[in-house]
Amino acid sequence: MIWQFDTLILLLLLVAAVVSLRLRDLLAASVVFGIYSFLMCLLWAEMAAVDVAFTEAAVGAGVSALFMIATVYQTTRKSSD
Amino acid sequence: MHFLNEHIIPFFNYWIYVIIMMLGLHAMIVKRNLIKKLIGMSIFSTAIILFYVSIGVNNGGDIQGGKPGETHGTIPVIEHELALEASHDPTKIDFRRYANPLPHVLMLTAIVVGVATLGVGLAVTQRIYRDYDSIEEDEILAKIAAAPSRQTDD
Amino acid sequence: MRFLGLFAVLVTGALLLYGVKDFPHYGAADSPANEGVVPRYYMENTMKDARVPNAVTTTLADYRGYDTMFETSVVFTAGVAIFAILRVFGGDRNRHHPDSLRIRGDQFRIIVGTTSRLLIAPIQLFALYVLAHGHHSPGGGFQGGVIIGASFLLLSVARNLGESLTRLPEHRFFTLGATGVLIYAGIGLLCLLLGHHFLDYRALQHVLPGVGPEMARSHGILGVEIGVAITVSSIMFAIYANLSTRGELKKGL
Amino acid sequence: MAYRLLSFTLLFAFWLILSGFFDPFHLSLGLVSCALVTWWSSDLMFESTTPTKRLVRQGWRLAGYLCWLLWQIVLSNIHLFKLSLGDLKEVSPRVVKFRTGLKSDFAKFLLANSITITPGTITVKILGDVFYVHAISAEAAAGLDGGMERRIAAIFEDEHPAREAEA
Known part of the structure; x- marks a missing residue:
């Protein structure tokens, strides 16, 4: 375990989660959520869970962010909180 | 300081997982926007998946000749040279050199099911927007209160 | 409500953090989860039982085949649920887009469109590679299926939804989704008919010529993963197609 | 037809680079995969209708x-x-x-x-x-x-x- 690397990614993960929940622009929130998923994928690769990291890279960072963007496009972009 | 050394620093990872999970749960309960609630749900579920995967991490203990925490269990794929021998003699494999494959399997399927669940949630959101023209919880509740008959039509 | 929610979250978090102090240290090799007999068996016997070096694949499709079978049907059910919730036939009554998101002109068609057009085939081949080499390297049915689905998603984002719908039409979504689950369950049932337990792929040595029980398990795993990939890829595209058009399947993003 | 053959060849070369397994089982999997991808999306790789001979010359240039x-x-x-x-x-x-x-x-x-x-x-x-x-x-x-x-x-x-x- 490279704990410095681990800690850095964990802190960035916290920042990404907070930013994605605080943003009032839902499109930006979806994109930041994609960043959050990508950081998660890095963390799993670092934990030797390569299969999980691979799945998350395909699903979390790619597909689920796209699903959210599609929904934001079809509904509204503004959020009250 | 003693408390910090004893209870927080060794469990630093777990503290962050719990904090991320709390963020997600808080968003699910408090946020009024439905898409924000779904982002909260995804953050909540990935925090739990992260916790599970971290349980499978294996530092190898003393086996590789280093102190715990200095070495790293490798990915759960058996090396090519070892594989042929291991197909006849399973004891050739030292299972502590590898990360635990079981949490990986369970969480791998959980991720794919999670995105399917997220899709269903987003579909419900779009359906609500089609009927009520809003994805804010309080506005929807106000509209339902103003016109009770809307619940039954369509 | 806000205060109550915060209070509930803080109480839950405090309880969990209180429980954290009893956990094994991060990465401890002698933690109950890593010391147990189950990971040991999976790791040591994956080569002997199925000739698959990747223990995750063996565990996913063989040792814990039931789990994966029902996860696949959960994905299929999610696709059906989205169809039931969102799909409309004929136009939507009050359709309007927020102006801030409307894409004007097609100045990105040449660069983005051409690049993704050239990339689709390699992406799909990579997905099939991931699927076929799940035994030896990270990968397998879920990853391969999601990447095939993502290649259709890329085509519908970069060009338009209609183009990918001509390649994978709507009436195929659920045919393919059900086919994948049926391949999985069918292989299990075949084992049952050949006199073994459900999903005990050793039975396949009676139908596959010239393979021993170990290779029969290996091929059984591959067959099951193909089923998973078919379901996951078609349902991913079905979900996107419904979400991006609000159930109309007409214009897309 | 010539286009399909060309894209099949390119894809199979890509497969060989990725795979690294040259036993008959994996090679036949590769053939099936390349045939599938050619069937699905070879029309996306080459959209124009240039004659094949000219296409090869263009590829060289x-x-x-x-x-x-x-x-x-x-x-x-x-x-x-x-x-x-x-x-x-x-x-x-x-x-x-x-x-x-x-x-x-x-x-x-x-x-x-x-x-x-x-x-x-x-x-x-x-x-x-x-x-x-x-x-x-x-x-x-x-x-x-x-x-x-x-x-x-x-x-x-x-x-x-x-x-x-x-x-």
């Missing part, structure tokens, strides 16, 4: 062009390196607008990506025949004098460069 492009990238890297170490007054970002004579989408795509991959210049957008290119300095902008376009036009026989700088 394209390889030559890519070598030239690599050399250009080295040159502009050196330029950018000097720029970043030298006087900052020489950095003068600007958007250059020019009209291209290239007709097909693929040629325009090649030109746009060649401009982007060369350090110092980025294709911002293409509107019809008009390219909007962001350049970091006067020299980088001067590099967009049409040499690249002429070479691309030379790859494809039915293309003609014609340009008039506008601003």
